[in-house]
Amino acid sequence: xxxxxxxxxxxxxCNSYDSHILLSLLQDQLDLLxxxxxxxxxxxxxxxxxxxxxxxxxxxxxxxxxxxxxxCFLSRGARVVLGDSPAFGSAAQVFDRHGxxxxxxxxxxxxxxxxxxxxxxxxxGVTVGIAAEALDCDYFVNLPRIKAHExxxxxxxxxxxxGVVLGARKAWLHxxxxxxxxxxxEMILDLLSxxxxxxxxxxxxxxxxxxxxxxxxxLSLGCVAACENFVAMDRALLAVLEIAKERSPLAxxxxxxxxxxxxxxxxxxxxxxxxAFAGSGFQVPAVLNPIPFQPxxxxxxxxxxxxLELRRKI
Numbered sequence: 001x002x003x004x005x006x007x008x009x010x011x012x013x014c015n016s017y018d019s020h021i022l023l024s025l026l027q028d029q030l031d032l033l034x035x036x037x038x039x040x041x042x043x044x045x046x047x048x049x050x051x052x053x054x055x056x057x058x059x060x061x062x063x064x065x066x067x068x069x070x071x072c073f074l075s076r077g078a079r080v081v082l083g084d085s086p087a088f089g090s091a092a093q094v095f096d097r098h099g100x101x102x103x104x105x106x107x108x109x110x111x112x113x114x115x116x117x118x119x120x121x122x123x124x125g126v127t128v129g130i131a132a133e134a135l136d137c138d139y140f141v142n143l144p145r146i147k148a149h150e151x152x153x154x155x156x157x158x159x160x161x162x163g164v165v166l167g168a169r170k171a172w173l174h175x176x177x178x179x180x181x182x183x184x185x186e187m188i189l190d191l192l193s194x195x196x197x198x199x200x201x202x203x204x205x206x207x208x209x210x211x212x213x214x215x216x217x218x219l220s221l222g223c224v225a226a227c228e229n230f231v232a233m234d235r236a237l238l239a240v241l242e243i244a245k246e247r248s249p250l251a252x253x254x255x256x257x258x259x260x261x262x263x264x265x266x267x268x269x270x271x272x273x274x275x276a277f278a279g280s281g282f283q284v285p286a287v288l289n290p291i292p293f294q295p296x297x298x299x300x301x302x303x304x305x306x307x308l309e310l311r312r313k314i
Contacts, residue, residue, distance in 0.1 A: 006268035007261045008033060009236040010226040013272065014205055022068035022224070026201060029226035030072060032270050035199065040077035045112075045137035046070060049145050049160050050084040051213060053093035058206070059214050060094060061145050063103035065203045069143055070109050078139075083112030084163050085131055117166060122190035124183070134164040135196060142200040142230060146221065146237060147212035152181065153248045153284045155213055156237050157200040157230035161191050181288060185253035192230060200233045201226050204240070210283050221280050232261025239264055239274035241282040249288075 010029040014021065031037075046069055048061035070080050082104070084091050091113045095101055101111075114131030121127045134140065144160040152159055192198075204223035208216035223240055227233035231254045238245055245251040254262040261267065 006266055007229050007232040008227065008268045008270050009229075009232055010270055011236065011240065011272045011274065011276070012224050013222050013276070014224045015220065015222040017062055017064040017068075017205060019064060019068055019071070022065065023071050025224055026068055026072045026226070027075075029201070029224070029271070030076075030199075033199070033226060033228060036076070038077055039073060039139075042078045042138040043136070044073045044078045044080045044139045044141055045134065046073075046080060046082045046109075046141050046143055047134065047160065047163060048082070048084055048143045049155075049163065050086045050091055050094040050098075052086055052088040053090075053097040054088070055214055057098060058208050058216070058218055059147070059212070060098050061143055062203055062206070063098060063100040065145075065201075065205070066100065066143055067103045067107065069141065069201050070104060070107050073139075073141070074108060079110075080108070081110040081112045081137070083114055083131075083133055085114035085166050086163075114164070114166060120194055122187060123193070124186050124190050126187055126190075128187075128191070129166050130164045130191070130194065131166050135194065137196055140195045140198045142198065143203065144200065145203045145207065146223075146241070147208035148210050148216050148282070148284050149213050150211055150285050150289045152185070152250060153288060154238070154241065154243060157202060157227075157233045158188060158192070158250050158254070161195070161230065162188050164191060164195075181249040182253055185249040186257070188250065189231075189253055189257065189259065197228075198230060199226070199228050200230050202233060202237065204237065207282065209281075211285060219280065219282060221277065221282065223277050227261075229261040231259045232267055235261060235264055236267055236269070236274060240277045241280065242278060243282065243284055247284050 114133050116132035117129045118132040144157045147155045149155040202225040204221045207221045209219035210216045
């Protein structure tokens with residue numbers, strides 16, 4: 001049997017959000033992954049994690065990391081758009097509250113809200129409403145921030161894809177299809193098949209520890225990762241964090257489905273190995289919370305979404 005090629009995952013050390021340092025580092029990683037130097041005519045969607053305007057800064061993508069990623073693709077001639085569908089509120093509110101417009105000032109970046117419904121049926125049989133805007137691109141560039149997560153253990157590239165589900169539909173999926181962590185993980189993994197060409201650039205410089213995704217503590221990990229395969233990136237980062245794959249429902253589901261990149265032995269590391277970051281002290285919640293939200297929280301979120309939609313149409 002001819003051995004399969006290993007999936008490259010670039011891991012580099014970085015302890016700063018300085019734009020020049022990050023730009024140089026990310027450009028090197030794109031080159032190692034053979035991302036074309038000329039992307040003229042290509043539309044790049046940058047998909048950060050914009051959980052909520054009211055969330056603390058650590059809960060959302062760092063705007064300077066996003067700006068560095070945008071600069072990389074702009075320098076290669078691409079058209080760059082920035083968009084997400086936050087769990088609460090609107091993308092525009094997060095852009096304003098968390099300083100994205102300031103950090104990206106002077107860059108030819110288009111701001112985008114995910115609003116157009118596109119219903120798809122996942123392999124698991126669930127029908128979900130994903131944003132048509134998330135699929136209308138040549139490259140879907142995932143910009144996760146590493147965070148502990150009280151429902152999924154840790155959130156990285158694969159979990160950040162859940163942001164393509166429109167608004168309140170996320171909460172509905174939690175309520176309707178959250179019978180188990182594994183079923184929910186399988187549903188999120190099924191979203192990957194609908195994406196165009198993908199690339200992930202993960203922010204592991206300053207991460208959320210212990211009890212994310214909203215109110216964990218800050219931990220300096222000093223890592224930036226790049227990979228074209230979201231499953232492989234997450235598997236590599238579990239090794240970086242020294243977290244057993246059994247602690248991550250997404251990693252367990254990916255390995256069960258034999259997805260490419262789900263096993264550590266299938267990965268190659270052209271820069272640093274995961275062991276270079278040993279001893280970080282990163283912790284995931286000891287016990288995972290149930291997937292469904294509390295009914296009151298779900299109703300409150302739904303009412304807030306309806307009000308925001310009415311205001312947008314007025």
